[in-house]
Amino acid sequence: MTGQELALEVIQRLKNEYPESDCTLDYDEAWKLLVSVRLAAQCTDARVNVVVQDLYKKFPDVDALANAEVSEIEALVRPCGLGNSKARDISACMRMLRDEYGSRVPEDFDALLKLPGVGRKSANLIMGDVFGKPAIVTDTHCIRLSNRIGLVHDIKDPKKVEMALWKIIPPEEGNNLCHRLVDHGREICTARTHPYCDRCCLNDICEKNGVD
Numbered sequence: 001m002t003g004q005e006l007a008l009e010v011i012q013r014l015k016n017e018y019p020e021s022d023c024t025l026d027y028d029e030a031w032k033l034l035v036s037v038r039l040a041a042q043c044t045d046a047r048v049n050v051v052v053q054d055l056y057k058k059f060p061d062v063d064a065l066a067n068a069e070v071s072e073i074e075a076l077v078r079p080c081g082l083g084n085s086k087a088r089d090i091s092a093c094m095r096m097l098r099d100e101y102g103s104r105v106p107e108d109f110d111a112l113l114k115l116p117g118v119g120r121k122s123a124n125l126i127m128g129d130v131f132g133k134p135a136i137v138t139d140t141h142c143i144r145l146s147n148r149i150g151l152v153h154d155i156k157d158p159k160k161v162e163m164a165l166w167k168i169i170p171p172e173e174g175n176n177l178c179h180r181l182v183d184h185g186r187e188i189c190t191a192r193t194h195p196y197c198d199r200c201c202l203n204d205i206c207e208k209n210g211v212d
């Protein structure tokens, strides 16, 4: 099986297994996803979804958050950990949206990358989930599973994994595949325990690299 053939088979099987996979961060406006993605570093999506409720009650739009003191933001986001650096990034990011983009999130990958606290992973997530553009989000699940399955080989750097996946995944499939890899990584191909290969839908085609 070529890399592309393997990728297409993985995409199809995970589609069957997780037809409803989606982003697990709650948001109803693009800027809120930017905030949540920053808060989600080293924190669970479930906790972020709770913490942002009070944050948006107090600061309901980009301008309100941009005008807030960093210390006010920090007080509310502290339960997500790394409160000071996350609050500083969120404040600077909202200020840039307010001052340079009319308080809107730019629909441009390179512009997103220039926002404080936004890396390739976050920029891809915004492009895919908010704007429906081709995107590959190389989070910890995507990197672990891509290596185990054999979609990439011994590549751990997120950008290198992303570039390798672009070569074998149809662009329009990337975003949803990454959501499904997250679900599969949480339920079956887990990081902390031995993966449950015996009940995995990819068992017969997975290379099981690094799995004893």
Ligand code: SF4
Residues within 6 Å of the ligand: 145, 148, 149, 188, 189, 190, 195, 196, 197, 200, 201, 202, 203, 204, 206, 207, 208, 209, 211
């Ligand atoms: S067969 Fe095992 S290693 Fe491969 S994806 Fe499934 S759980 Fe992960």
